[in-house]
Amino acid sequence: MERIGRYEIDARIGEGAMADVYRAHDPDIARAVAIKVLKPEFRRDPDIVRRFLREAQAAGMLSHANIATIFDVGETGGLAYIAMECVEGRGLDELMKDGRFPAERALKIARQLADALAYAHRNGIVHRDIKPSNILLADANTPKLLDFGIARFGQEAATERAALATQVGQVIGTPRYMSPEQAMGLPVDARSDLFSLGVVLYEMVTGKTAFTATGLATLAIQIAQADPAPIERSVRDCPKGLKFIIEKLLAKKPEARFQSGDELRDALQRELDAITADEPVKRRGLALKVKLPLILGAATAGALALSTSMVLDRQSETLERMTLTSGSSITGFVTSNAAVYAASNAGLPPEMQDWVPLQAFVATAVRNENVARLVVTDDRGVIRAASDPRLQGKRYVAPGGETKVGNATRTAQGYRFVRPITYAGAEFGKVDLLLKRDELDAAIANTRMLLIALAVVVMGIVLAIGLASAQMISRPVRRLRRALDDAAKGDLAFRISHRRRDELGGLMDAFNRMAAAIEPRLDREEDAAALLHTRISTAAPAPTPAPRATTFGKRAA
Structure with missing residues (x-):
């Protein structure tokens, strides 16, 4: 068979109960079609042919994405055929x-x-x-x-x-x-x-x-x-x-x-x-999948803020104590070395005093990057050695307005240690040492950044866990709510699928049992209602009583 009507036959591609199927080409519109031809044993019966064509014509009015479209129906050379969409698949x-x-x-x-x-x-x-x-x-x-x-x-x-x-x-x-x-x-x-x-x-x-x-x-x-x-x-x-x-x-x-x-x-x-995914439903307020992570996040953030503040305070106190201990040690070392020079110059007239060794010692001491300022005075309060050579020979003026911290005072620049220079029980001057707090501040800032980074990581983990937990709860709750809404409308032609073994799974199983118990009753009620609606009453209607006649008589004369 090479042609059926205008369709050029390419190959036979299938067989059904009543017809053979061919792949063909429609030259009028240049497209591939599937041609279904009624089998010989059915062609002999005019009733079958007539129904075949008529019902194919009826099906031809169907246009749906999931139904193969019928393009043409006809009969040629004794062959009843249907031309339809050729589906590749x-x-x-x-x-x-x-x-x-x-x-x-x-x-x-x-x-x-x-x-x-x-x-x-x-x-x-x-x-x-x-x-x-x-x-x-x-x-x-x-x-x-x-x-x-x-x-x-x-x-x-x-x-x-x-x-x-x-x-x-x-x-x-x-x-x-x-x-x-x-x-x-x-x-x-x-x-x-x-x-x-x-x-x-x-x-x-x-x-x-x-x-x-x-x-x-x-x-x-x-x-x-x-x-x-x-x-x-x-x-x-x-x-x-x-x-x-x-x-x-x-x-x-x-x-x-x-x-x-x-x-x-x-x-x-x-x-x-x-x-796959549950459909969103309208709700009042925040959704559970948002509310639960927010609550967990807020509680975690509060706990982290409090714990971070406590850790930073304790660290600051500890580092400050370490700094005071270190400063006291350095000041004691400087004082003990300055005592020899101060005592040897104390009894000499000014022109014979030699403060050069002390100044050299101070110059060496201030090379320590933690030392911001170092001043050594004699017993008369005159500065004899200093980290700033311009101060030598001037009167020492004690700083004021500083906060007392242990055995030192706290300033904007660091910690100040003031110690008397004593030798053999006598006082020969003072040492004023100012230690920087840059390293202390850097250590505290570094710890603060590490704690903040840790807090961010913990917050992220908590929020992720909260979101996952909320999803685990909100999805079955939404499904159960939707099932209850459908049941309220009288639709029980479904069951809730789940694999949960927790309390929510128990709720879904309870709903399934309820639906299985109620559905037959609803069906019986619907059948009874339909039967009542179609029942024909055989009782004759009661006759309507005639209105009673009323006579207005005249009185006899």
């Missing part, structure tokens, strides 16, 4: 041969398929043949639903059951993915597609088929009466919410399943949000 059946899907990926694919089915069902079309080979993945997580060729209008399912009863039969579709009502030859509606999608989702999650019987009859009985193997037997870490969705989809009675594709899509989206 791998079939879901091929991908599932590689093993089961992670829960997140299965949810993403199923959510899009549920949305596509919801769209088709709103347009009155039931697919009736949902199976992995009718699902192509254009990329890793974007499915395309194919083969609406045997789809039927939902309203027509009950009235046209006999149209294909002998050759194709009411049991249209792939047996392993049929719904119980399909397997038993009963009318089907949108909920049949949802059952089939549940079978596909079960297979994606577990990597195993839901119904394993080999014979058609035993398979039909198994689908209608038996439950698939428990999911946890194959997947221990399957989220509880996903497990609940699959089990609800595979309910034998249509009224026990999700009642629409929209409802299923919302349940899948809720579960996907729970696995």
Whole structure:
């Protein structure tokens, strides 16, 4: 076969239950298409051909991102065909041969398929043949639903059951993915597609088929009466919410399943949000994930500020004591050396006094970088040696206004030590030594910077731990709140998935138990309300009493 209508056939690429599929080229608009041609055994029946074309035309009005678009429907040379979008990708059946899907990926694919089915069902079309080979993945997580060729209008399912009863039969579709009502030859509606999608989702999650019987009859009985193997037997870490969705989809009675594709899509989206990221909710005040780190951060900052201040104060006191001890030692050394020179010059007339050795000693002493000023006086208060030679020969004036600290005084420049020069019990002058405090200030500043850096690191760790802890608490709280909000609206068609073993996990388990207990009651109440609404009362209405006649008589004369 080289051409069908205007389409140039490239190759045969597949085969379905009712049709062969070819890859073709549409020369009018220069694009690749997939051509589905009805098989010879079905072409002989005009009713089948007519339904094939009519229902393909109906499916052609569907335009959805996850449904392969039908471009053209026609009949040429006795061949009934459908030209549709040629989807480049791998079939879901091929991908599932590689093993089961992670829960997140299965949810993403199923959510899009549920949305596509919801769209088709709103347009009155039931697919009736949902199976992995009718699902192509254009990329890793974007499915395309194919083969609406045997789809039927939902309203027509009950009235046209006999149209294909002998050759194709009411049991249209792939047996392993049929719904119980399909397997038993009963009318089907949108909920049949949802059952089939549940079978596909079960297979994606577990990597195993839901119904394993080999014979058609035993398979039909198994689908209608038996439950698939428990999911946890194959997947221990399957989220509880996903497990609940699959089990609800595979309910034998249509009224026990999700009642629409929209409802299923919302349940899948809720579960996907729970696995990936929770949706933000409006709240009063600061969010818990902000409040908890702020509280921890503020408490830590206060504790660090207090401890840092105490450490710096203690360090300052310690370093000051060390400086005073060192200054006293240096002053004592200078005093003991100056005493010899001062005593030897004390009894001599001024012109015979020799202070050069003392001045040389002082010049050597002030080479110490910690010494800011050194002055040595004689017994008359005249400066005889000094770090500043210009002071020699002048009267010594004791500084004032300095703070007394131990055996020294504190000045803006450092610490001043004043000691008398004594020799043999007599006083021969004074030594005034000023030590710098630069190293002391540098040590304190260095310690302060190290403590601040340590505080920043600790604050960062505490904030990170606080944020992580808040996230661990706020996420399940948000999920539980959202679940309660949905339950308050009467929606209990879900379960909360979690792996927690703490108190929050216990709360979620309690919610799941509550939902499992309440949901059947709500269903019974809805059934009772529907029955009451449709009941026809047979009691005859009570007759309305006629108004009583009143006669105004005249008095006899």
